[in-house]
Amino acid sequence: MGKREPKRARRFVIGALAVVGVLVALAAAVPLVISPAVVKSRIVDQIAYWTGREFTFRGEPQISLYPYLTVRLNDAKLSNPEGMGDEPFIAVDTMTAKLEILPLFLGRLEFARFRLSNPRINLRTDADGRGNWIMAEGVIGSQMSKGDKEGATDEVDPPSPLADVRLGRMAIRDGIISYTDGRTGRKEELSKVVASFDWTRTSQMAAGDGSFIWRGEPVEFNGSVDAPLDL
Structure with missing residues (x-):
């Protein structure tokens, strides 16, 4: 003993x-x-990989380690597809994201949640009716083209991108969503947009609620979408 x-x-x-x-x-x-330079490179590369579009922001990312890993970006912009003008598809005054730490050591980003403050989302169609919200390239574009033909656990070669895009909980504060129809010149705008969504990954259902002002009238909404990318 x-x-x-x-x-x-x-x-x-x-x-x-x-x-x-x-x-x-x-x-x-x-x-x-988690150095600013590494995080900046990972964010820019990862979002470009997801969307097939250029993503930029002003200055260096502001990183906080307490009480959890948070990254704050200022003046962030996601470009429009070619032929849709110089105006960005999305412009955000401040984007704050909570990141999962362990995936960073593996070289990828996984959001637990993120918040967009004063975002301006510019939706438009060109003269041929093509919408600038259609992600024709990148992982999301690949997923959209496959639709429901694959599941997140399908064994395909090359591996399905479905498991690669993890988003988490999203919040929008004081946003503006505008729409311009390049065929007719018609314009619409939603202002004072406030919304919260749970969209864990792009292959899953999105659900949320919020409010906005449309044509001078307040509108509230809540609901879910089974296949947001198909929509």
Whole structure:
């Protein structure tokens, strides 16, 4: 009995030292993985990979590690597709995102939730009726072209992009959504847009609620969409 106690003690010490070693290694890697330069590169590359469009923002990302990993971007813009003018598809004064930490060590972004403050979403159709909201390229474009033919766990080669786009909970505060029909010149605008959505990943249902002003009248909404990208 007496001989077993030292062995157990040694195993406990070795196990504890191993855990400490892993934690120290992670702590040493955090400044490299979560540095502003690395986060900026990952965000720009990942959103371009998802959408097939240029994503920019002003300055460096502002990073907070407490109480959770948060990244704040100023003056963020997602470009329109070619031939839709120089105006951005989406322009946001401030985008604040809560990121999952472990996926960053694997080189990818996963949002737990994010908030768009004062976003301006510019929807338009050209003279041929083509909408600028159609993502023809990138992972989302690939997913839209496949529609319901694949599921998130399908075994295909190359791997389905369905599992790659994780969004989380989205919130919009004081937004503007405008629509311009390039065929008729008709214009519409929703102002004071406030909305919250749960859209864990692009292959899943989106549900949410909110309100906006349309033609001077307040409108409230709530509901869900089974296939948001198809819509």
